[in-house]
Amino acid sequence: MFVALDENNHRITLTSHQQALQLTGGRFHCPLCQQQVFIKNGVVLPAHFAHRQRPVGEGEPESAEHLAGKSWLATWLRQHERPATLEYYDAAIRQRADLLIHQQPPKVLEFQASPLSIPDLKKRTTMYHRRGWQVSWILGRRYHDSQGKRQARKFLTLENDVLTLWYLNVQIGTLSRLQLKNKGRFWTHYAHNNPPNQQWQPESVDGYRQARQIALSLQKCARPWMSLQALAYEGRHNLQGAPWVIHDQPHPLRHFGVPELRLRAHWLLTFEGRNFTAAQSQRFWVGALPDIWTPLLPAGTLAKKLDAHWLRLIKNAGFIGFDGSRYRWRQLPQWFADIDRKLANTTRSSE
Numbered sequence: 001m002f003v004a005l006d007e008n009n010h011r012i013t014l015t016s017h018q019q020a021l022q023l024t025g026g027r028f029h030c031p032l033c034q035q036q037v038f039i040k041n042g043v044v045l046p047a048h049f050a051h052r053q054r055p056v057g058e059g060e061p062e063s064a065e066h067l068a069g070k071s072w073l074a075t076w077l078r079q080h081e082r083p084a085t086l087e088y089y090d091a092a093i094r095q096r097a098d099l100l101i102h103q104q105p106p107k108v109l110e111f112q113a114s115p116l117s118i119p120d121l122k123k124r125t126t127m128y129h130r131r132g133w134q135v136s137w138i139l140g141r142r143y144h145d146s147q148g149k150r151q152a153r154k155f156l157t158l159e160n161d162v163l164t165l166w167y168l169n170v171q172i173g174t175l176s177r178l179q180l181k182n183k184g185r186f187w188t189h190y191a192h193n194n195p196p197n198q199q200w201q202p203e204s205v206d207g208y209r210q211a212r213q214i215a216l217s218l219q220k221c222a223r224p225w226m227s228l229q230a231l232a233y234e235g236r237h238n239l240q241g242a243p244w245v246i247h248d249q250p251h252p253l254r255h256f257g258v259p260e261l262r263l264r265a266h267w268l269l270t271f272e273g274r275n276f277t278a279a280q281s282q283r284f285w286v287g288a289l290p291d292i293w294t295p296l297l298p299a300g301t302l303a304k305k306l307d308a309h310w311l312r313l314i315k316n317a318g319f320i321g322f323d324g325s326r327y328r329w330r331q332l333p334q335w336f337a338d339i340d341r342k343l344a345n346t347t348r349s350s351e
């Protein structure tokens with residue numbers, strides 16, 4: 001940590017090795033647990049305070065990444081003239097926010113470099129909200145992946161109705177905003193001394209590979225696919241020959257542990273050939289995607305996104321139409337008898 005209290009209970013923020021050198025010999029204590037802390041002023045890490053004994057419930061020892069990340073964010077806010085306090089300790093909620101931006105309403109930045117459980121994420125976020133503060137979670141290296149990672153899913157938030165995640169790469173010094181759109185990922189990268197740069201990563205898929213993977217999962221008797229196969233047999237279908245349309249335009253959420261492909265097959269087996277309402281379709285997706293996965297999103301958000309994306313896709317492909325109250329089938333997608341016949345018939349494949 002960069003902040004401790006001196007003998008007069010004044011806040012001391014370490015910002016340089018030189019300053020740390022001048023403070024050597026002073027007595028400091030932790031604002032959270034009151035334990036005495038000492039200055040660590042080595043060559044590898046920025047100068048910081050550390051507890052002599054590992055404190056309970058403070059998430060220490062602090063990693064190099066976490067120290068570097070907080071320091072990077074503090075510099076970035078200073079450069080953008082956003083008044084903020086590093087390691088803001090709030091006595092009312094007994095929490096130390098990594099950074100508090102002084103705006104209306106105040107906003108906390110939490111740089112999360114270590115594992116965090118969903119209940120703890122929810123608890124901390126709720127605590128800040130009750131205090132009247134907004135909070136943004138910024139993810140460290142363990143959550144990084146250019147396409148997406150299941151561990152990052154719980155941090156998804158809505159910004160301007162777009163699914164959003166924030167990442168900080170302290171090694172290259174870049175803060176990145178990821179916006180998940182229906183057809184890909186939109187990145188905005190911020191660095192200390194450069195203007196932001198933007199990057200569009202379209203979502204693409206190898207339908208053949210996915211089709212073979214379904215067949216393989218069934219050969220290996222993978223459980224969720226096996227119960228779906230049982231449902232398919234009831235409708236005299238073979239899951240290995242599922243229509244090509246389930247592979248079309250996948251949502252980038254699939255990289256966050258959302259089993260979109262399997263749910264599309266399940267959806268088809270549920271609704272194919274029967275008129276249905278928008279509410280019925282939405283209920284299917286809500287039932288399949290638990291809200292506990294995404295504690296920072298309003299209930300049903302992932303379900304609504306995937307439902308809308310899928311209905312638009314099969315409507316545009318001419319399978320269904322909407323008559324003002326119900327969706328009606330115009331044409332049924334083609335199922336194949338087995339994987340070989342599916343792979344041989346590419347007419348409905350978009351790739």
Ligand SMILES: [Zn+2]
Nearest residue numbers: 030032033055
């Ligand atoms: Zn402490």
